[in-house]
Amino acid sequence: MFDNLTEKFDTVFKKLRGRGRLSEENIKDALREVRLVLLEADVNFRVVKDFIAAVRDRALGQDVLKSLTPAQQVIKIVREELARLMGEGEANALDLAARPPVPVMLCGLQGAGKTTTCGKLALSLRRQKRNPLLVPADIYRPAAIEQLKTVGRQINVEVFDSQPGQDPVKICEAARAYAELNGFDTLILDTAGRLHIDSELMQELVRIRDSLEPREILFVADAMTGQDAVNVAESFNQVLDISGVILTKLDGDARGGAALSIRAVTGKPIKLVGMGEKLDALEVFHPDRMAQRILGMGDVLSLIEKAQSVVETEDAARMEAQLRKDGFTLETFRDQLQMIKKMGSMEGLLKMIPGAGKAMKQMKGMQPPDQEMKKIEAIINSMTRRERHDHRILNGSRRQRIARGSGTTVQDVNQLIKRFSEAQKMMKKMQKMGPKGLKGMMRGMPF
Known part of the structure; x- marks a missing residue:
C-alpha cells in the first residue's frame, strides 16, 4: 500500500541529502513537497496541516541547522512525527482482562x-x-x-x-x-x-x-x-x-x-x-x-516475530540436526524455502529488510520473488533423493529429465545448481571461520 508514498518520500529526502548544510529555506521547500506527498496519499488535510507544523517547529531548531548531518536529523524528525501521528506510545494491544467470557x-x-x-x-x-x-x-x-x-x-x-x-x-x-x-x-x-x-x-x-x-x-x-x-x-x-x-x-x-x-x-x-x-x-x-x-x-522486528510465529522450535531443531549431519544440501535448501513460504509472500518479507525495497525496484522486469521460489521448488522436487543430497551427480541427461519434470528449461536447472554451489561454498567457509571469523567478515561488509 505504501510503495508510492515511500518512493515519493525518498525523492524528497534525496534532495535534502544532496545539499549538505541546510538553510531554513531548504527545509521549508522540502516540507512543502512532503505536504503535497501526504495530500496526494489521501491523508486528511487537517492532519497534514498539523503534521507539517509539528515537523517544521522541530526541524527549524538550531540543533538541526547546526548539526553536521541536518538532512538525517530532518528525516529522523519526520519518522518520529509519523509514528506519533499513528499513535506511538499508546496501548494498542487488545484489553481482554475481564471476567470470562x-x-x-x-x-x-x-x-x-x-x-x-x-x-x-x-x-x-x-x-x-x-x-x-x-x-x-x-x-x-x-x-x-x-x-x-x-x-x-x-x-x-x-x-x-x-x-x-x-x-x-x-x-x-x-x-x-x-x-x-x-x-x-x-x-x-x-x-x-x-x-x-x-x-x-x-x-x-x-x-x-x-x-x-x-x-x-x-x-x-x-x-x-x-x-x-x-x-x-x-x-x-x-x-x-x-x-x-x-x-x-x-x-x-x-x-x-x-x-x-x-x-x-x-x-x-x-x-x-x-x-x-x-x-x-x-x-x-x-x-x-x-x-x-x-x-x-524496513521492519526487522516484525520480520523476526513473523518467523518465530510460523517456525516451530522442533522444526528448527530438526533442520539444525539435518544440517550438521548432511551439510547444506538441496533438500535442506528446499525445506528452508518452505518455511519462508509459511511467513507470507516473499515480496512482503523483502520490504521488511532495510534497503531491500529499493533493490527490488532496480530489478524491474525480472521474475517476481514468489514465482522464482515456485520454480526453484519445482526443480528440486523433480530430483531423486540421491540427487538432492549430492548435486554433483547431475549430468546432462539427468538435468534434461529434471527440466521436463518441473516444466522448466535445462538453463533454469543449470542456473539453480550454479547458485546453489556458490551458496554451499559460502556455508562451508562460514563453518570453518566460526563465530569470531564470521563477525570479522560481517564488519568488512559494505553496509
Missing part, C-alpha cells in the same frame, strides 16, 4: 471484511492460548451466518448456532450464556454491516453494546476506501465510543491515507491490521515500525 464486538460498513476479520482474530487469540467462540449476529446479509461457520471450520473454532429470523441482541445474549456453560473465554461478535447514516441499524449496535458491555468495540475499516473510511470511523465513534480500529486490506494498492489519518481524526488507536486474504494474515499494529516501513527503513 469477554465480549469483543466488531462493527463497520458492509464489505469492509468484518466476517473474515472475525475469523482472523479468533485464530490469533487461539494461538495466544485463549478459547474464543464466534457469534454470527448479522441476520440481514444473505449467507452471512453460513460464511462465518465456514470460516470457523477452516480454523477449527466453534461458531454459535443462530438463525436469520432471530433478534441480534438475543443471539449475543444466548451466545454469552452458552460460552459460560462451555468454557469459552472470549466472544467475538460479528455484527451486521451497515451505512453509518442508517439510524435504525446503528441503534441495534447500541442495544448490543448496552446488553453485553463489550470489553473492546473494534471498528473494521477498509483501507482501500481511503478518506471515506476515516469519516465513517468518526461517525461510528460518535455513536458507539469505539475502543480501537482494525484496518483491513493494508496489503492492497490504495494510497495509505486512511492508515495515516484515522487515529488522528478519531483519537482511537489502530490495534490490528489485515495484511492479506489468508486467515493468519492479521498483525498487531506498531506505529513506529509502520513509520519505518513508509520511509523505506
Whole structure:
C-alpha cells in the first residue's frame, strides 16, 4: 500500500541529502513537497496541516541547522512525527482482562471484511492460548451466518448456532450464556454491516453494546476506501465510543491515507491490521515500525516475530540436526524455502529488510520473488533423493529429465545448481571461520 508514498518520500529526502548544510529555506521547500506527498496519499488535510507544523517547529531548531548531518536529523524528525501521528506510545494491544467470557464486538460498513476479520482474530487469540467462540449476529446479509461457520471450520473454532429470523441482541445474549456453560473465554461478535447514516441499524449496535458491555468495540475499516473510511470511523465513534480500529486490506494498492489519518481524526488507536486474504494474515499494529516501513527503513522486528510465529522450535531443531549431519544440501535448501513460504509472500518479507525495497525496484522486469521460489521448488522436487543430497551427480541427461519434470528449461536447472554451489561454498567457509571469523567478515561488509 505504501510503495508510492515511500518512493515519493525518498525523492524528497534525496534532495535534502544532496545539499549538505541546510538553510531554513531548504527545509521549508522540502516540507512543502512532503505536504503535497501526504495530500496526494489521501491523508486528511487537517492532519497534514498539523503534521507539517509539528515537523517544521522541530526541524527549524538550531540543533538541526547546526548539526553536521541536518538532512538525517530532518528525516529522523519526520519518522518520529509519523509514528506519533499513528499513535506511538499508546496501548494498542487488545484489553481482554475481564471476567470470562469477554465480549469483543466488531462493527463497520458492509464489505469492509468484518466476517473474515472475525475469523482472523479468533485464530490469533487461539494461538495466544485463549478459547474464543464466534457469534454470527448479522441476520440481514444473505449467507452471512453460513460464511462465518465456514470460516470457523477452516480454523477449527466453534461458531454459535443462530438463525436469520432471530433478534441480534438475543443471539449475543444466548451466545454469552452458552460460552459460560462451555468454557469459552472470549466472544467475538460479528455484527451486521451497515451505512453509518442508517439510524435504525446503528441503534441495534447500541442495544448490543448496552446488553453485553463489550470489553473492546473494534471498528473494521477498509483501507482501500481511503478518506471515506476515516469519516465513517468518526461517525461510528460518535455513536458507539469505539475502543480501537482494525484496518483491513493494508496489503492492497490504495494510497495509505486512511492508515495515516484515522487515529488522528478519531483519537482511537489502530490495534490490528489485515495484511492479506489468508486467515493468519492479521498483525498487531506498531506505529513506529509502520513509520519505518513508509520511509523505506524496513521492519526487522516484525520480520523476526513473523518467523518465530510460523517456525516451530522442533522444526528448527530438526533442520539444525539435518544440517550438521548432511551439510547444506538441496533438500535442506528446499525445506528452508518452505518455511519462508509459511511467513507470507516473499515480496512482503523483502520490504521488511532495510534497503531491500529499493533493490527490488532496480530489478524491474525480472521474475517476481514468489514465482522464482515456485520454480526453484519445482526443480528440486523433480530430483531423486540421491540427487538432492549430492548435486554433483547431475549430468546432462539427468538435468534434461529434471527440466521436463518441473516444466522448466535445462538453463533454469543449470542456473539453480550454479547458485546453489556458490551458496554451499559460502556455508562451508562460514563453518570453518566460526563465530569470531564470521563477525570479522560481517564488519568488512559494505553496509
